[in-house]
Amino acid sequence: xxxxxxxxxxxxxxxxxxxxxxxDPISGHTALYxxxxxxxxxxxxxxxxxxxxxxxxxxxxxDRFSAERTGGSVSxxxxxxxxxxxxxxYLCASSSTxxxxxxxxxxxxxxxxxx
Amino acid sequence: GQQLxxxxxxxxxQEGEDVSMNCTSSSIFNTWLWYKQDPGEGPVLLIALYKAxxxxxxxxxxxxxxxxxKDSFLNISxxxxxxxxxxxxxxxxxxxxxKLTFGKGTLLTVNP
Numbered sequence: 564x565x566x567x568x569x570x571x572x573x574x575x576x577x578x579x580x581x582x583x584x585x586x587d588p589i590s591g592h593t594a595l596y597x598x599x600x601x602x603x604x605x606x607x608x609x610x611x612x613x614x615x616x617x618x619x620x621x622x623x624x625x626d627r628f629s630a631e632r633t634g635g636s637v638s639x640x641x642x643x644x645x646x647x648x649x650x651x652x653y654l655c656a657s658s659s660t661x662x663x664x665x666x667x668x669x670x671x672x673x674x675x676x677x678x
Numbered sequence: 679g680q681q682l683x684x685x686x687x688x689x690x691x692q693e694g695e696d697v698s699m700n701c702t703s704s705s706i707f708n709t710w711l712w713y714k715q716d717p718g719e720g721p722v723l724l725i726a727l728y729k730a731x732x733x734x735x736x737x738x739x740x741x742x743x744x745x746x747x748k749d750s751f752l753n754i755s756x757x758x759x760x761x762x763x764x765x766x767x768x769x770x771x772x773x774x775x776x777k778l779t780f781g782k783g784t785l786l787t788v789n790p
Binding site: 608666 | 682718719720721722723726766768776777778779781782783
């Protein structure tokens with residue numbers, strides 16, 4: 564597709580359930596990021612994938628959060644045993660080259676609501 | 679970790695007015711970026727700044743990379759209703775080429 568695609572756009576779940584959020588980056592983009600945006604807050608870095616390198620997971624808030632990127636393209640962010648404080652917009656972004664990784668193209672995000 | 683202090687948190691202005699917002703940090707940044715986020719969408723890059731003192735324009739938008747490398751501002755001239763949204767500053771610190779630090783955003787409302 565032309566842009567970064569995320570699904571679902573909205574997800575409502577019950578506390579304690581697991582959720583999977585999907586990101587389809589722009590074709591050919593080697594770098595992929597997940598950010599979390601809580602109400603009234605800036606974007607919080609979660610995880611970074613670059614090509615075949617080991618991902619930078621330093622932003623994941625707890626071991627309930629994990630992400631993978633299969634085949635260097637699609638990425639899935641999984642949150643296990645969701646808590647109410649996990650409610651936020653989860654944004655995925657991709658960029659094309661290592662030297663200009665700051666020029667991110669964002670998807671529209673997944674609005675996660677944990678009841 | 680690094681923090682960006684963005685101000686103001688929100689602004690209510692009349693169409694046609696000029697707007698200014700800024701970000702400051704206690705850390706030195708090598709790159710400053712300004713993004714705009716429309717409701718229900720992801721942020722979109724407006725302007726990227728790479729050198730201290732750099733002043734860059736994009737249409738009615740002008741941004742500057744502070745000479746101390748610890749601040750940046752964004753000006754919007756002659757605002758129009760479609761300027762409504764959340765504006766974020768973001769920066770890359772020395773030693774990182776990918777982990778952006780974001781400000782908390784400035785919510786701009788333009789009254790027609």
